[in-house]
Amino acid sequence: MPGKVFVSIGMSLDGFSAPESMEGLLATPEQREQDPRLDHWMAQWMELQGWLFAQRFFQERLHLGEGGEEGSDNDIVRETFERTGANIMGKRMFDLGEHAWPEEAPFHVPVYVLTHERRSPWERPGGTTFHFVNDGIHHALDQAREAAGERDIRISGGSETVLAYLNAGLVDELSISVAPVLFGAGTRLFEGVDASRIALKPLHSKSSARVTHLTYTVHPR
């Protein structure tokens, strides 16, 4: 049986999956001093992803140190990584990760990066190889399926990439980690969604003091 195509992504209660800009993530102290929005965007990002950074499995995968929580959120993070046989992501997410991930990138499986840039596969220690796909979302998914075998394929992000797969009817399962924060502005996860073609069925909902994970199966309508 082929694996499922799934999304697992964070969202603020008011529907944003990222701040207005992710520049804060790469900014120097000088840049932050000149533009206080950079700090604000970083603070928003950490409020959105704070539950994730607190988890032991994530800290180990990202080489952030020893420790972290080991409750139900940690189980969810571990299961999410372990079920994944291949990832697909957009170029902007890759560009940010290229700076933020450790040398041993956290995926340990092939990653297909949607881009116009031509680049040879980039192999990292630990089993992550980044493949740069220039011919569209269907071709990237074909390659990811081939690589994943019976394991699942994660559409990792960002929101444009998630929406492209969702609107093309290619996503089987959608898991949204709703953080207890309001952004007011930023990048809306579902901006441009083709709502007339997508039906959702609740699969399960799991919550902790930090976050609620809402999981749906996705169907045509």
Next chain:
Amino acid sequence: MPGKVFVSIGMSLDGFSAPESMEGLLATPEQREQDPRLDHWMAQWMELQGWLFAQRFFQERLHLGEGGEEGSDNDIVRETFERTGANIMGKRMFDLGEHAWPEEAPFHVPVYVLTHERRSPWERPGGTTFHFVNDGIHHALDQAREAAGERDIRISGGSETVLAYLNAGLVDELSISVAPVLFGAGTRLFEGVDASRIALKPLHSKSSARVTHLTYTVHPR
């Protein structure tokens, strides 16, 4: 101890609390035939509120007939009505309800309607009296507190009224019933929220096959 000020409102997964228009609710068959958007908006409304219309307590309160579900969602609806000692709502919500509610309006407690219209209190059988408040949200809340005693005050809707109280720092508890549907367009619940002043803490999350109720306490930040 005075009661809490709470919001309990439905939202689509992509953040809408109502369709682009509620005209569908009052449209005649002729109007529906001329403008197919009316049917679409009604269908969206029912997808958002479908879980609620399925509950026994709600069906009884709205005089929709005998029957309905009696599980955890029904308990939530009953508890929401029973904790409420007074309601506050916007004029548009009242106008729709004036046509849709039975003569024995479903609240059975005082309702304060924010409006510029001057109108004498309107008493309905069963204990619901609508009071029309012309001098702003604080004054409406004062009156509601007085009426509610130790019971809670519900900011019933629509989203503009909810946001006015939220942005003024007057809401203690926010409960969002997330329906498994994407709207793509409509009235955004949190449009214009002053995110810089509002912090949320998860209180609990309860879900069924129909809906997930996310409840937060609201704090200044």
